[in-house]
Amino acid sequence: MNTQLLEKYARLIVKTGINLEKNQTLVINSPIESAPFSRALAETAYKEGARDVVIVWRDELFTKIRYTHAPEEVFSEYPDWQKELYMTYVRQGAAFVSIAASDPELLKDIEPGRIAKAQKAGSTALREYRERLMSNQNTWCVVSVPTAAWAKKVFPDLSEEAAIARLWELICQVVRVDTPDPVAAWNSHKQNLQQRLDFLNGHNFKTLHYKNSLGTDLTVELPEGHIWLGGSEHTPDGREFIANMPTEEVFTLPQRTGVNGKVVSSKPLNYNGNLIDGFMLTFTDGKIVDFTAKTGYESLKHLLETDEGASYLGEVALVPFDSPISNANILFYNTLFDENASCHLAFGKAYPVCLANSENYTAEELAQKGVNDSLVHEDFMLGTADLEILGTTRQGQQIPVFKNGNFAF
Amino acid sequence: MNTQLLEKYARLIVKTGINLEKNQTLVINSPIESAPFSRALAETAYKEGARDVVIVWRDELFTKIRYTHAPEEVFSEYPDWQKELYMTYVRQGAAFVSIAASDPELLKDIEPGRIAKAQKAGSTALREYRERLMSNQNTWCVVSVPTAAWAKKVFPDLSEEAAIARLWELICQVVRVDTPDPVAAWNSHKQNLQQRLDFLNGHNFKTLHYKNSLGTDLTVELPEGHIWLGGSEHTPDGREFIANMPTEEVFTLPQRTGVNGKVVSSKPLNYNGNLIDGFMLTFTDGKIVDFTAKTGYESLKHLLETDEGASYLGEVALVPFDSPISNANILFYNTLFDENASCHLAFGKAYPVCLANSENYTAEELAQKGVNDSLVHEDFMLGTADLEILGTTRQGQQIPVFKNGNFAF
Secondary structure (H helix, E strand, C coil): CCHHHHHHHHHHHHHHHCCCCCCCEEEEEEEHHHHHHHHHHHHHHHHCCCCEEEEEEECHHHHHHHHHHCCHHHHHCCCHHHHHHHHHHHHCCCEEEEECCCCCCCCCCCCHHHHHHHHHHHHHHCHHHHHHHHCCCCCEEEECCCCHHHHHHHCCCCCHHHHHHHHHHHHHHHCCCCCCCHHHHHHHHHHHHHHHHHHHHHHCEEEEEEECCCCCEEEEECCCCECCEECEEECCCCCEECCECCCCCEEECCCCCCEEEEEECCCCEEECCEEEEEEEEEEECCEEEEEEEEECHHHHHHHHCCCHHHHCEEEEEECCCCCHHHHCCCCCCCHHHHHHHCCEEEEECCCHHHECCHHHCCHHHHHHCCCCCCCCEEEEECCCCCCEEEEEECCCCEEEEEECCEECC | CCHHHHHHHHHHHHHHHCCCCCCCEEEEEEEHHHHHHHHHHHHHHHHCCCCEEEEEEECHHHHHHHHHHCCHHHHHCCCHHHHHHHHHHHHCCCEEEEECCCCCCCCCCCCHHHHHHHHHHHHHHCHHHHHHHHCCCCCEEEECCCCHHHHHHHCCCCCHHHHHHHHHHHHHHHCCCCCCCHHHHHHHHHHHHHHHHHHHHHHCEEEEEEECCCCCEEEEECCCCECCEECEEECCCCCEECCECCCCCEEECCCCCCEEEEEECCCCEEECCEEEEEEEEEEECCEEEEEEEEECHHHHHHHHCCCHHHHCEEEEEECCCCCHHHHCCCCCCCHHHHHHHCCEEEEECCCHHHECCHHHCCHHHHHHCCCCCCCCEEEEECCCCCCEEEEEECCCCEEEEEECCEECC
């Protein structure tokens, strides 16, 4: 990755991703391996007027050592100082950039119960922090840069160096950093997504019915007042930002108890360093009442057992089968990319911003209106080349939404 | 560095350095560049029964970006979460390993006032933490591993790779990792240092008079009840540990107001990424009343102005000119090595453990007994090949302590 592209990418994230304000603090969650990129981000942020930059480093090889050797009791603990770290900055109105670049198979030999404990302890401790981000109180952006282990998993036949270079190339392409003016390219991309939002919000569908040859046959009810979002999001005081780069999806929330039928996964899900693949879920009145998985059954079980809300859905997202990331025809083993190559749903917590006036409702009122809550939010893919989605409006009109894997309009 | 030596070094630090207890937590302060070594330390610690390992990563290139670009006000702040991090673990009785491996010239272009502010904010926030370590409430150990920038400064004529390899070789030599049984080698080293301690503690000197051809002519009074320490130290409940690896020094504390005369530095001092070199200090009744420096005058001024105690001495340490590190005849630009190649003194805070019964005294009583206090503790070197030190006992007897740079006995 040459320095010029690195700086262009950093600038896109600071300007368009988190849309940094003067005197705002930026918190970067970074693998130690991505240090050159995080330094470029930090320098760009200071030059654009950041008050301060805090880098929270992590090292997944140390994480693996800890999961392998530490006594089990430590995984139920989450240190107060680490909670205070996030709470301090989220309360100050900081912007958050998170670099997602894990080795997809890092934790495959770790007993899933240890990971589930740590995941739950972290989600519980950071609940307020995560709720603030998921309701867009702060601007935030998830991005990726290649790391050696991840690149080698995506391109197993290339040398490490070549795999990293190829992954950089792909990332630059799908985040439009390879265009002359990435900020302008994103503005035009946002307008394209807006047309889809206008169609979906205009029809105000009551249900979507999914069907494909893998065996998916699922009806998802959408609550009164649901809003389709995509492209950019806004903080309550109107500051625009892009929560995921890349992003190709439009998404809303399901009615918590309104999901019925079967769904079959179309891509593996990388959950905390474990792959879950070839899974089928059966829903009755919103709840997953049965599931199977060819790979990672235990991990899926732990995920669904995190809490009551983990076995209900929290997101409905539409991505055409012919999307730039999908057409690259590469499995990234990284949700940030794979979710933007495929229609998907999410286990767990819903984004309250997808419900009109949600900022005026209490947690109880949100639950009554069908907004699912959970410590987890995990996307999984179901899009295929033959996916059909039929929408039914509140007036009973049936309108094709997807035909042959792509938007029908 | 081959894996076997890395593991041997890690084991020496865990067993002999911090002398880890079962169920103790280990906190490692590590540059991100030293990740392979810190991972080896963590794995060794878990295998030796650590309850948990916490790695506090730092990246000095990011530190430099921050010093260069952040608004000045942020340097007066020290985040509460970071204070809580250290206080949590020090109160839990954790062991601390700190990896000292800075680029000696990292911050040479940074305005020293910015560094001084950050240094003071950090020292103030971490006062209790540092006091606990300096009074040996917790076991701790400072060690080094080569980093590219540091190795290139020590061996400017070698390639980066060769410089790192050469520095590893030297470190393994001076920390005795190249011996068949490093733990045994350290036991025998501790016994050698014990002979020097016996001589010095046996004579209970009232003053030491330093003289050499550089212009040093200094009298240092030692308080009633001072204790010479060296090699290993002990926690209040008797757990032995080695605070510095390598260590060749024996040391005690001066009577705060009993230092008079002139001292000329014999090696540069690397203070927060700035070199201070060729400096002369004039003392009257313990206080530095005048100073000059060929290099880094402003940095020295900021150091001495940190607080009242910074311009008094806190440590008197003796190292023969013919010591293993000194004989390598290499300037390491790293206090951990350079202080163990030369007699030295320290600006600022004294180690209370060098005074008998100090654990029973209040801070006020310690001050009355001549124990200096400060936010800083910075060693500087004065040893030369012609250094003479003459001791005077409390009975007025004059006994040579150093002749021609080495112990006289």
